[in-house]
Amino acid sequence: xxxxxxxxxxxxxxxxxxxxxxxxxxxxxxxxxxxxxxxxxxxxxxxxxxxxxxxxxxxxxxxxxxxxxxxxxxxxxxxxxxxxxxxxxxxxxxxxxxxxxxxxxxxxxxxxxxxxxxxxxxxxxxxxxxxxxxxxxxxxxxxxxxxxxxxxxxxxxxxxxxxxxxxxxxxxxxxxxxxxxxxxxxxxxxxxxxxxxxxxxxxxxxxxxxxxxxxxxxxxxxxxxxxxxxxxxxxxxxxxxxxxxxxxxxxxxxxxxxxxxx
Amino acid sequence: xxxxxxxxxxxxxxxxxxxxxxxxxxxxxxxxxxxxxxxxxxxxxxxxxxxxxxxxxxxxxxxxxxxxxxxxxxxxxxxxxxxxxxxxxxxxxxxxxxxxxxxxxxxxxxxxxxxxxxxxxxxxxxxxxxxxxxxxxxxxxxxxxxxxxxxxxxxxxxxxx
Numbered sequence: 001x002x003x004x005x006x007x008x009x010x011x012x013x014x015x016x017x018x019x020x021x022x023x024x025x026x027x028x029x030x031x032x033x034x035x036x037x038x039x040x041x042x043x044x045x046x047x048x049x050x051x052x053x054x055x056x057x058x059x060x061x062x063x064x065x066x067x068x069x070x071x072x073x074x075x076x077x078x079x080x081x082x083x084x085x086x087x088x089x090x091x092x093x094x095x096x097x098x099x100x101x102x103x104x105x106x107x108x109x110x111x112x113x114x115x116x117x118x119x120x121x122x123x124x125x126x127x128x129x130x131x132x133x134x135x136x137x138x139x140x141x142x143x144x145x146x147x148x149x150x151x152x153x154x155x156x157x158x159x160x161x162x163x164x165x166x167x168x169x170x171x172x173x174x175x176x177x178x179x180x181x182x183x184x185x186x187x188x189x190x191x192x193x194x195x196x197x198x199x200x201x202x203x204x205x206x207x208x209x210x211x212x213x214x215x216x217x218x219x220x221x222x223x224x225x226x227x228x229x230x231x232x233x234x235x236x237x238x239x240x241x242x243x244x245x246x247x248x249x250x251x252x253x254x255x256x257x258x259x260x261x262x
Numbered sequence: 263x264x265x266x267x268x269x270x271x272x273x274x275x276x277x278x279x280x281x282x283x284x285x286x287x288x289x290x291x292x293x294x295x296x297x298x299x300x301x302x303x304x305x306x307x308x309x310x311x312x313x314x315x316x317x318x319x320x321x322x323x324x325x326x327x328x329x330x331x332x333x334x335x336x337x338x339x340x341x342x343x344x345x346x347x348x349x350x351x352x353x354x355x356x357x358x359x360x361x362x363x364x365x366x367x368x369x370x371x372x373x374x375x376x377x378x379x380x381x382x383x384x385x386x387x388x389x390x391x392x393x394x395x396x397x398x399x400x401x402x403x404x405x406x407x408x409x410x411x412x413x414x415x416x417x418x419x420x421x422x423x
Contacts, residue, residue: 006264006281006327027328034323035305037282047281049328075317097394098372099308102317103324179393 002043008052012158016133018048019154026050026156028071028108031100050107056158059084064129065163070107070156077106087168087261088126091118091186094172096179107157110142113149113205115236116180118172120206125168125186125197129161145204165190169260171253173200175240182240183249185209187257193217196254201246203234212254222255266330270295271339279326285319286310288326289336297337297367301396308395311368311375312336318375320394337367340374350374350412357417359408361399368395373409382413385420 009015019026023045027033036042050056056071059080066084068077078093078101095101095109095118109119110130123130123139130137132155142150151157165188172184181200188195194216196209215224230250235243267276270293277292289295289312298321301309305323312321313335340348347355350373360366369392376383376391383391388409389402397405403420411417 001282004281006325008328008330027325030325030328031305031323034284034325038303047325049325051328073317097308098375098391099311099318099320099394100305102314102319 001037001040004044005046006049007046008049010052010054012053012055012133015048015050015053015156016154018046019156021046024048024154026111028105028111029073029103030108031096031104032108032112032114050156051105056107062161064161065126066161068106068160068162070131070158070160071105072107074101074104074106085162085164085168087165087170087186087188088122088162091122091170091172094118094170094179106160110160111149111151111157113143113147114180115146115202115205116175116178116182116184116200118170118181118184118199121181121184121186121197121199122162122170123160123197124206124208125188125195126162126165127188127190127195128163130157131159131161132157140208143206147205163190167261169257171257171260173249173253175200183246183253185250185253185257187216187254187261189216189220189261194220196257198250198254201235201250203236209250209254212251216258220258220261222258225251225255225258264327266327268330269333271335281325281327283326284322285312285314285324285326285329285334286321289321289334292326295336295338299364299367301364301368301398306394306396307365307368308372308392309365309368311371311395313371313375316375316378318372335371337370340370350377350409353408353412354405357404357408357411359401359405361397361401365395365397365399369397369405373405373412376409377413382415383409385410 007018025044027047027049056069074092074095082089130142168188170186172181175182183200196212199206230247232243232247235246237243263278299309301307310321407417407420
């Protein structure tokens with residue numbers, strides 16, 4: 001990989017300053033970025049590690065729900081979010097493998113917005129708020145397509161705030177080699193309705209299945225989905241599964257998630 | 263080049279690294295600790311797993327500079343003080359938990375991290391925990407058996423085919 005200058009600030013303000021430099025790129029857990037740099041698909045001139053910033057670490061209840069620092073590793077979320085938001089903790093505990101979960105972070109995952117990553121589905125299904133060094137962004141405005149987010153140059157995620165649902169579940173159909181989601185569905189039930197977010201299936205990345213949300217808001221059971229179909233148009237097709245296969249998975253996994261959420 | 267310092271297997275160490283120097287390179291080339299193996303260099307095989315502040319990480323997917331100040335444990339730090347094998351290492355030997363041995367350092371470090379968190383894991387938990395460690399000899403049954411045995415459990419019923 002190409003060499004770079006390495007910076008490890010200890011506050012959000014210092015990180016913002018370092019990221020203002022030409023060619024600077026934020027590094028969180030690095031579980032995607034480092035392999036990408038090895039392949040020379042990314043070659044930042046300056047890498048700014050966000051893992052030494054205490055104010056971006058940890059899980060706690062606060063205004064608006066569960067606050068998770070953007071640099072909190074998946075393994076910590078799996079453990080510490082369990083009492084507050086078990087479906088989110090279970091999702092974090094199923095990402096990659098234990099060594100990936102020791103390093104990979106929620107902020108890194110949603111900043112990258114891989115179309116098959118797990119976390120974007122939880123953020124979107126929970127109607128979470130993405131907090132950056134500059135502003136707060138609603139989940140519905142944050143995800144903007146394949147590897148694309150509302151983040152601007154020099155902007156980085158500092159925390160995510162999750163409203164706590166009355167019940168929720170994430171069901172992932174594993175791509176067994178990569179352990180990314182071949183398709184994954186996060187269902188979250190709130191007092192004002194149900195939200196369903198799908199990852200791994202859409203050509204444009206994570207999306208809400210609004211027909212299912214409407215049906216489930218009236219009747220929160222897998223039966224409520226029986227009359228619905230998912231249009232394969234716009235679904236990912238690759239050697240692991242056709243668009244029609246993924247469209248079917250969306251419906252099947254949504255049903256399973258509703259049943260699991262209870 | 264910048265100077266990094268950390269604790270490796272209980273000893274304070276330091277060395278000059280570039281930004282791009284991976285922890286695996288620092289351990290192997292900088293410190294001569296070649297017990298940590300680099301199998302795939304693409305974050306998939308787990309042969310390079312070491313502990314950083316007690317947590318298992320793929321040392322080929324962490325920059326040395328990013329873990330400056332940390333406490334790192336490698337396979338060289340796993341034996342007992344008198345040089346005899348630790349319970350886990352001995353269990354790998356007793357249950358033939360290795361064939362070519364290339365994946366073994368990562369298997370041992372991942373398994374040790376599991377047992378530290380979960381001293382009596384079920385067979386399913388061992389298999390789930392070792393998902394990120396690939397054995398090219400496909401010797402998984404005996405690896406699982408060794409980990410179960412090291413945790414003090416009866417392994418006569420663990421899959422052996």
